[in-house]
Amino acid sequence: MYELYYSPGTASFAVHWLLIEMNLPHTLKLVDFDARAQKSPDYLRLNPDGVVPTLVINGAARSECAALLLTLADRYPAAGLAPAGADDGRAAYYQWTFYCANTLQPAYRNWFYPDQAPGEAAAVKDHARMRIEACWERFATLLADERRHVLGERLTALDFLVTMLMRWSRNMPRPATQWPVLDRYVQRMRAMPSFKTLQAREGLTDWANA
Numbered sequence: 001m002y003e004l005y006y007s008p009g010t011a012s013f014a015v016h017w018l019l020i021e022m023n024l025p026h027t028l029k030l031v032d033f034d035a036r037a038q039k040s041p042d043y044l045r046l047n048p049d050g051v052v053p054t055l056v057i058n059g060a061a062r063s064e065c066a067a068l069l070l071t072l073a074d075r076y077p078a079a080g081l082a083p084a085g086a087d088d089g090r091a092a093y094y095q096w097t098f099y100c101a102n103t104l105q106p107a108y109r110n111w112f113y114p115d116q117a118p119g120e121a122a123a124v125k126d127h128a129r130m131r132i133e134a135c136w137e138r139f140a141t142l143l144a145d146e147r148r149h150v151l152g153e154r155l156t157a158l159d160f161l162v163t164m165l166m167r168w169s170r171n172m173p174r175p176a177t178q179w180p181v182l183d184r185y186v187q188r189m190r191a192m193p194s195f196k197t198l199q200a201r202e203g204l205t206d207w208a209n210a
């Protein structure tokens with residue numbers, strides 16, 4: 001049984017979605033951001049960074065959204081959500097997962113938490129926006145051949161991460177869905193029954209297919 005510490009719509013979203021998609025037994029622990037529960041001594045014992053997600057696996061608290069997605073996909077190879085080790089697709093899978101975690105996510109962190117970065121908040125946000133849009137340009141180029149998923153026809157754990165990160169841009173000046181190829185991609189992802197279950201469980205109603 002997995003235990004997921006989450007807050008709706010945040011970096012726990014993709015992990016929660018993958019747990020649902022893979023039909024893995026899990027319990028949810030809401031971390032109340034309004035009450036700053038992510039910085040409470042109890043939570044900091046589990047996750048010293050004071051962020052979500054935390055996933056308890058075999059009694060050990062694990063963190064980092066992208067790492068958790070890779071871990072879950074690796075634990076159940078029969079689900080086919082990670083390209084096999086010898087597969088060339090594995091290199092692309094790592095490349096784009098790390099691109100999300102190392103390049104796109106930190107830019108989002110600056111967009112949403114500009115006061116935590118050095119410099120004037122408006123300038124931090126402007127720079128973050130430019131970096132985020134450059135990332136969507138990269139993904140739009142990758143998906144220009146109208147592949148069904150980020151790595152090709154096959155669904156992988158990476159798709160859950162990319163979709164979550166696209167969602168975060170929904171209220172930005174240039175949301176990821178303004179790239180038509182990314183919009184078509186995300187329509188397919190949002191059509192998954194597990195996405196609808198996730199939205200219902202997290203109490204989210206926006207950013208759904210019409």
Ligand SMILES: N[C@@H](CCC(=O)N[C@@H](CS)C(=O)NCC(=O)O)C(=O)O
Pocket residue numbers: 010011012038050051052053063064065066105109
């Ligand atoms: N590198 C972490 C970042 C997680 C993160 O920044 N989570 C945000 C929500 S999207 C959070 O918990 N923010 C609360 C805070 O910083 O106080 C990951 O990928 O899991």
